[in-house]
Amino acid sequence: MTLDEAWRILQERQFKRTKNRETILEFFSDNDRYLTAMEVRNFMAADNPGISFDTIYRNLTTFSELGILEETELNGERHFRMQCDHGVHHHHFICTACGKTQNIAHCPMESVSVNLKGYEVEGHKFEIYGKCPVCVAQ
Amino acid sequence: MTLDEAWRILQERQFKRTKNRETILEFFSDNDRYLTAMEVRNFMAADNPGISFDTIYRNLTTFSELGILEETELNGERHFRMQCDHGVHHHHFICTACGKTQNIAHCPMESVSVNLKGYEVEGHKFEIYGKCPVCVAQ
DNA sequence: GTGTAAATAGTAACGATTACGATTACTAGT
DNA sequence: ACTAGTAATCGTAATCGTTACTATTTACAC
Numbered sequence: 001m002t003l004d005e006a007w008r009i010l011q012e013r014q015f016k017r018t019k020n021r022e023t024i025l026e027f028f029s030d031n032d033r034y035l036t037a038m039e040v041r042n043f044m045a046a047d048n049p050g051i052s053f054d055t056i057y058r059n060l061t062t063f064s065e066l067g068i069l070e071e072t073e074l075n076g077e078r079h080f081r082m083q084c085d086h087g088v089h090h091h092h093f094i095c096t097a098c099g100k101t102q103n104i105a106h107c108p109m110e111s112v113s114v115n116l117k118g119y120e121v122e123g124h125k126f127e128i129y130g131k132c133p134v135c136v137a138q
Numbered sequence: 139m140t141l142d143e144a145w146r147i148l149q150e151r152q153f154k155r156t157k158n159r160e161t162i163l164e165f166f167s168d169n170d171r172y173l174t175a176m177e178v179r180n181f182m183a184a185d186n187p188g189i190s191f192d193t194i195y196r197n198l199t200t201f202s203e204l205g206i207l208e209e210t211e212l213n214g215e216r217h218f219r220m221q222c223d224h225g226v227h228h229h230h231f232i233c234t235a236c237g238k239t240q241n242i243a244h245c246p247m248e249s250v251s252v253n254l255k256g257y258e259v260e261g262h263k264f265e266i267y268g269k270c271p272v273c274v275a276q
Numbered sequence: 277g278t279g280t281a282a283a284t285a286g287t288a289a290c291g292a293t294t295a296c297g298a299t300t301a302c303t304a305g306t
Numbered sequence: 307a308c309t310a311g312t313a314a315t316c317g318t319a320a321t322c323g324t325t326a327c328t329a330t331t332t333a334c335a336c
Contacts, residue, residue, distance in 0.1 A: 016302050016313060037292080052316050057293065059314095076214055076323085077292070093257060102257065108246030108264055118271035119231060119240065126246055126264045133256035154282060154333050175323080190285050195324065197283095214292085215323070 001083040003029050006068045013066065020044070020051070024059055028069065033099035034079035072127065095132035104128065139221040141167050144206045151204065158182070158189070162197055166207065171237035172217035210265065233270035242266065 006025050007017070015021075027043050028035065037056050044051045060080055063069040069080045074094070081101065084090070093102040108126050144163050145155070153159075165181050166173065175194050182189045198218050201207040207218045212232070222228075223241065231240040246264050 014313095018302075018314065020315075050316065052318085053293075054295075054317090055315055073211060073214060076211060076216075078214075093254060093259075096260060102253070104250060106246065106249050108244065108249070109266075111244050111246070111249065112242060112266070115240065116231060116266075118274065120269040120274045121231075121266055122234060122268040124264070124266045126262070128247070128250070128254070128259055128262045130260040131258040136256065136258045152282095156283065156333075158284075188285060190287085191324075192286090192326075193284055 001068060006063075009066050009068060015062070020048070020055055021059055023048075024056070024063075025068075028080070028082045032082065033101060034072065034074070034081045034094060035099060036077055036079055040080075072125075091126045091128075093128040093130065093132075095135055096129050097131055097135035097138075100132050100134075102132065139206060144201075147204050147206060153200070158186070158193055159197055161186075162194070162201075163206075166218070166220045170220065171239060172210065172212070172219045172232060173237060174215055174217055178218075210263075229264045229266075231266040231268065231270075233273055234267050235269055235273035235276075238270050238272075240270070 003025055010017070010021070023044050024040060027040060037053065037060060040056055040060070041051060041053065044056070060069065060071075060078075064071045064080065067083055070083050071078060071080050072092075072094070073079065074096075079099065081099075084101075084103065089107060091104040091107060093104060095101070104126070109124055141163055144167075148155070148159070161182050162178060165178060175191070175198060178194055178198070179189060179191065182194070198207065198209075198216075202209045202218065205221055208221050209216060209218050210230075210232070211217070212234075217237065219237075219239065222239075227245060229242040229245060231242060233239070242264070247262055
């Protein structure tokens with residue numbers, strides 16, 4: 001997901017172009033990994049010390065709902081990253097040290113033929129956790 | 139995991155047999171599904187209104203570390219259930235309505251040969267969410 | 277029974293997230 | 307460019323789940 005694509009989506013849905021949204025999207029665009037609301041806040045506080053958590057969470061949630069960001073939960077904390085692969089279904093290896101991800105093409109749902117008759121599947125989660133090569137070396 | 143097995147593990151590690159622990163383990167033994175700390179509290183409050191969250195979380199964490207309970211995180215909330223399959227590696231379908239689970243024998247890690255060279259894998263999570271047959275019918 | 281360490285109650289603190297009323301800023305229409 | 311109307315924001319407080327603390331009680335070995 002590029003900045004231009006993100007803004008196009010926002011414009012289509014009549015969201016306004018604000019300084020805060022520009023800052024947030026730039027931050028995600030420049031950091032290709034999972035980030036927390038606190039990391040976003042710290043970045044934004046540089047030129048806007050009074051930034052409100054309300055603003056941050058509201059926008060992160062909006063972006064996530066629009067498919068601009070993708071979201072996961074690590075250690076009870078929401079993490080966000082720029083949507084990758086243009087929405088094509090995929091899974092992630094996630095580095096527990098730096099938040100960087102590596103795409104996993106294989107989706108286990110294809111292999112789950114098992115006894116789920118009568119069950120109504122709503123979603124699934126497959127994530128691998130560990131250290132990326134850069135963090136292993138440190 | 140039966141109550142007897144749980145108590146054997148606790149005794150081996152010199153944990154004391156207290157009324158609170160008995161109540162907690164009975165509750166999990168009688169409810170074959172994922173439960174929250176709040177559900178445990180509500181159950182215990184029946185005959186012990188002054189039960190402390192400290193006590194509940196401390197014991198749930200202990201039981202989880204000893205492999206008596208297994209644990210997952212749903213919607214930012216810790217959920218616990220009695221260890222099933224005697225610790226053999228498996229995954230779960232989890233009913234988002236009642237917390238009941240269905241074992242999934244297939245582990246996707248076996249199929250992930252892909253580009254994870256140089257990566258240090260620490261763990262993984264594979265869960266399927268939806269409604270179980272009982273909850274579908276309602 | 278008694279001593280000792282573990283376990284608990286009661287309550288306060290904590291971090292992440294959400295909610296709120298008052299104010300400000302964006303944008304469409306003139 | 308000006309203005310109106312609505313969206314977005316600020317500042318702050320409330321909420322939720324969880325953890326931490328100290329004084330007291332309890333389980334269990336002797």
